Amino acid sequence: EAGVAQSPRYKIIEKRQSVAFWCNPISGHATLYWYQQILGQGPKLLIQFQNNGVVDDSQLPKDRFSAERLKGVDSTLKIQPAKLEDSAVYLCASRAGGTNYGYTFGSGTRLTVV
């Protein structure tokens, strides 16, 4: 089974620029998550999709972050404009239905804002 694919692996941008990350989940996984992991911290949920609908975006800074999951498969996460404190690893995860532990994480996109 192919894993969760993310791109790009690394990105360096200047503050106030925009950036987008892409995630392709495991085939058939209805639930998709975006997590933010700041260096030295555990991942924090930004947004959760069930198919193409948003389930939880309570911790997404909506003034600068946006995400979509068209057709309930691939997803993109965008930051515009970026701030220095957005420097982090952005992890995408997907989960099959019926379990609370069947998460698979991608390797993440490491964002550096300078």
Add this chain to the structure above:
Amino acid sequence: QKEVEQDPGPLSVPEGAIVSLNCTYSNSAFQYFMWYRQYSRKGPELLMYTYSSGNKEDGRFTAQVDKSSKYISLFIRDSQPSDSATYLCAMIHSGNTGKLIFGQGTTLQVKP
């Protein structure tokens, strides 16, 4: 107060040692408890999963959950250099949509 507290370490042990990793939590609604291992520049991978209180063993790994004390542990026996990684505890509320709440992570180094 964070919902989940985990000592960040770092923790350095010699090969063959028994390692104990711990997390405490504040919300009694947590019912599902997991330990993830994260190698450098990789995403977290599930190591152990426990529902409610009790112990679970898988090879060299044992997970314990004590809901009365709001305390969970991961024990690694006969630790190997390949166990060097960051270990994250994670929890899910009983009634929510599967949102993982992570601890800060403990960095472990096992020296040959």
